[in-house]
Amino acid sequence: MATLKQVAAHAEVSVQTVSNALNAPHRLRPDTLERVNKSIELLNYRPNRNARSLRTSAVELIGYCVPNWPNQTHLVMDQFLHALCAAAERTGRHILLFTAPPGIDGMPTYDDLHARRLVDGFVLSQTETHDPRHGWLKEQGIPFVSFGRVWKQTTQPGPWVDVDGAAGSAMAVRHLYETGRRRIAFLGWPKTSGLAEDRAGGWRDECKALGLPISGLSVRCREDSLDEGARATAALLDAGREIDGIVALSDVLALGALRELTRRGLTAGHQVGVTGFDDSPLADVVSPGLTSLRQPMDHIAAELITILTGAPDGTPSERLLQPELVIRGSSAPG
């Protein structure tokens, strides 16, 4: 494998000149630059990243902890990772994967990766309501950016990128309204989740704005499962609420709603319009297809990388992006 030294010898210049040809070509006389570039190409030279990193103390690697939460399969993780990788590569960086215990127990792992200089910083996801990671990392001075806001934290928790869940729910409500629904229910999670409150708030506010009823139309599911979605839908129907629309907080809950509707001989998209969240692969797999709110993954990833690698200090950046309503059969005009 060729080194700078060998290229330098071949081009009959000093090592530093070859280095400059790569990192500051404007400093070279055009004819020298050309000669050096020829040698580089001829010897098929590639800079050794380790040597470079040792000297500059920047590894151009970004850590991402691959989540492993048993009950919560991360259905759009492959999309997210691909987008994140692509965005990182656009800046000459790469993504380093690792595993760590959830919450504060994982912090030593983060610290270690940073201290041993395996990564420059971290992208966090699966942010929790009182996520302890943000404060800890900030305290240690380790660069990071979070996909997902930290809800309910007094101190400024650091830079983040997130999708506007309230706006998403509002879009779903308006869409159902425009297709003729007037009694739109909401399937959510228990109150403890900031994300859940955000999305529920969007439903509530938009219903109010449109003059639609909300009383008794919001159901909290105990967990994010198909069965819970079905159970909640059954409860709504049994209570005689005469609902004609359902905005679900997740695709999984929405699928549960679809199942219950089908079981009762109702047609989703006909008698009752249903929408989900995240536009997971599941949404495209059922029949009728599930209308859902797509997260703009490419945009999210680009912003994450920009914030992490761009802003060197001070002012924590925050970016709230809009989801996109992907309309399928489950919300066809009633």
Added chain:
Amino acid sequence: MATLKQVAAHAEVSVQTVSNALNAPHRLRPDTLERVNKSIELLNYRPNRNARSLRTSAVELIGYCVPNWPNQTHLVMDQFLHALCAAAERTGRHILLFTAPPGIDGMPTYDDLHARRLVDGFVLSQTETHDPRHGWLKEQGIPFVSFGRVWKQTTQPGPWVDVDGAAGSAMAVRHLYETGRRRIAFLGWPKTSGLAEDRAGGWRDECKALGLPISGLSVRCREDSLDEGARATAALLDAGREIDGIVALSDVLALGALRELTRRGLTAGHQVGVTGFDDSPLADVVSPGLTSLRQPMDHIAAELITILTGAPDGTPSERLLQPELVIRGSSAPG
């Protein structure tokens, strides 16, 4: 950030002695070792991985190309990545993610990552029938291991780990047989795929072994979609084959089968037993749950890492692992 030098000064030994304390502690006198370790702990020293890699020319990083095939969402990718990470970490290594064009066009990317010393080797997945990557990497002398056999290649294509699809299908057939089914159909893909032939062969052979009919019971779907699975199932039913079991080559096709059965008022698991492949999140999400063949991800990942990092040369290793039948409602006794 503390360095070897500072630790050495603090412990009043040479730099090399501290290095030995970490890499070859048996060479130190017990009292020296203890003194050095105390200093290491006190100064919170962590070896700089870049400097180490520069010296030893091993980066302890394994490249994995995150797939982005539009039509084929990788439903178990998060499981795979988590297992792969965990297995790598057990040997002190990590996974570096990158993107690359599919097929031979991606090879320069692989070459570059290796030449710049960002990775020691690669784990390949999404192996195709005539995958060009294996031959290319072998030619370049770049270490790799493949998740998935390379089908139909004359030259020995290199080390791999794979799941025994034929055995999986056979397990599914036997399970359906044991629950009373006697006319078991197979939903597959077009002939071009080695994986498809493998799984189809298992169905055929096991049916023959059990004395079950196969003629006219195998359908090739045009693509891996829910609609195709439903269409194929409809075709089987319309042809009056009187099937009471369906072994599908994928969970998606199996879900299509379930949908068609439901549409016709048949109950999966009651009149017709259905099985899928890969035990994706989808399998647990439908009702009744889909019986499916789980890939032993942890085992797969462990073997991949062992082969990639263990065997230094020569004899290409090959490992064929057995899938596990996860029984759910879709194959309940008829």
Added chain:
DNA sequence: GCGGATGTTTTTAACGTTCAAAACGCCCGT
């Protein structure tokens, strides 16, 4: 008490790169 074997520690050099400073070469104005 001396050569040799063994065990522990230090010295020297190197991995491949970049930074900072020095050196060189050239043109210009005076």
Added chain:
DNA sequence: ACGGGCGTTTTGAACGTTAAAAACATCCGC
């Protein structure tokens, strides 16, 4: 012709680690 300024190139040192060899210490048998 000489000093100053500028553009280009080279020199020397450093990043933090480990491999190899050298140095030093200790113990043993005879």
